[in-house]
Amino acid sequence: LIKPNSDQDTTIGEILISDPIKPKTVLHISDGLIVKFAGGREFDASYATTPGILLASTDPVALDAMALDRFEKLCANPGTGIPPIPKIGNVPHIAGAVLVGAGNSDPTKIEIVNVK
Incomplete structure (x- = not known):
């Protein structure tokens, strides 16, 4: 349930674990x-x-966490013009999903397999 001004929003996690x-x-x-990464609804x-x-x-939580991790790395690359985004631990829906047991966001417990 949504907790205003909280660092843990469990709404998405609760949906993921529900029947x-x-x-x-x-x-x-x-x-x-x-x-x-910006610019409103219209594509620019x-x-x-x-x-x-x-x-x-x-694991949907691991997927979101790793997607954000890759995007953070893009943001850290000088010259991309991409503004910084919150660290994974500061993204409320990911923290909330972990809290309710919908998945894992710990990168040390996520196996990444590159397929080409």
Whole structure:
């Protein structure tokens, strides 16, 4: 449930572990072919970058955490023009999802397999 001004928003996590969602979701996919980082609803290429990746996981929280980790690395690259984003531990929906047991965001417990 949403906790205003909280660093842990459990809403998404609660949805992920609820019936009928949890039994029916086996694979979660994140499209990182083109990433928009600002500029409102309309697409503007000056507010986008093209990592050209697809991410997939059986753990939706790990997927979000690793997608944010990759985006943070893009932001840290000088010259991209991408503004900094919060660290993974500071993203309320990820922290909340971990809190309710919807998945794991600890990078030391997430196996990454690159497929080409």
